[in-house]
Amino acid sequence: MTATVGIAQVCHRYGSFVALTDINLTIEAGSFAVLLGPSGCGKTTLLSVLGGFLMPTSGSVLLDGVDVTHVAPAKRATTTMFQDYALFPHMTLLDNVGFGLRMRGQSKKQRSNRALELLELVGLNASAAKKPHELSGGQKQRVALARALAVEPDVLLLDEPLGALDLKLRRQMQGELKAIQKRVGTTFIHVTHDQEEAMAIADQIIVMNKGKVEDHGSPESIYLNPRTAFSAAFMGEANLIEGTVESADEGFLRVSTAFGMLEVPANHNAKPAFEAGDSALLCLRPEHIHAVHDLSERYLSERYQSERSQPGPSQSGRTHRGAVMNLGQGTVVDHAFFGSHQRCQFKMQTGQHLSVHLPQAAKVASGDELPLTIDTASVILLRNE
DSSP states (O other), X not given: OOOOEEEEEEEEEETTEEEEEEEEEEEOTTOEEEEEOOTTSSHHHHHHHHHTSSOOSEEEEEETTEEOTTSOGGGSSEEEEOTTOOOOTTSOHHHHHTHHHHHTTOOHHHHHHHHHHHHHHTTOGGGTTOOGGGSOHHHHHHHHHHHHXXXXXXXXXXXXXXXXXXXXXXXXXXXXXXXXHHHHOOEEEEEESOHHHHHHHOSEEEEEETTEEEEEEOHHHHHHSOSXXXXXXXXXXXXXXXXXXXXXXXXXXXXXXXXXXXEEEOXXXXXXXXXXXXXXXXXXXXXXXXXXXXXXSHHHHHHHHHHTTSOXXXXXXXXXXXXXXXXXXXXXXXXXXXXXXXXXXXXETTSOEEEEEEETTOOOOTTOEEEEEEEGGGOEEEEOO
């Protein structure tokens, strides 16, 4: 069973505090949606409204077009899985998983057969006779998931279910959770504040901030073409550079910045569209900025040599469209090894500070001066609000 979830004009207040403001969303049946945002942004409040544990101040919740706003949690086709798992310590895993079916009046044989099916789905059928205290954190998470799925909900609501796990186990469980969702086909709505977790599991990410939806879409679209500066900065690292739109031409915007004049693709998510004179923010992802840290590396060396004749921040009159732009010299002020890359902080000649991800094998030290470049096609243009 699965259902499309509709959220129409949902608002919620706690006294004078506004927790949710005009939430309008559609979550397609069978999809894995993630509510993502910092603490206090309203994501757990929204999940509680979807589960029926909170009555919205205004607005409606629909399952397959049917208004369930005033339907009690036990009577709507949703099940909630909480972060602490809430397993019964005195019951075996078999009885824990079958508990919801017991409340629905199923016979012992029926619920035992169904519970064994779900325990097999999560890889714990051989441990059916164990009790929760005999399990690891990851195993408890699997049992809680099996119990939630046993009653065949149309929508499964997950409130930070991986938050209590260590990093390695959390990453393992992300893959397992996604695989199980695809197998059962149930609509999953998952709350987290972890951007990497959202990227790993979601079909649709809903970025929330201060009770509002900042952005929503696929992980790729949220990361590569965010709608707001908050969304860009929350979904990974971002260097935000102020600029002024000078003109628009054939889907490109000519923007004046401290690094010179750039022509970048227009962000079609921007509402309203940019006009000459608008204040803008240019989002430069750290992995899109390149440093010629070792001229023996042909790729970086040739890239830099081809751009040496291009004007940098100190020159004007040349616009860079769809090309590699020279950002000028940067001085390394801090660096750290992150396994897959070197994370460096550069202070530029313009006074700007840029975060840059260099290759794993890069040899850098504080005080090094390196030329930085970026492909202007990778620059994201946002409204400066």
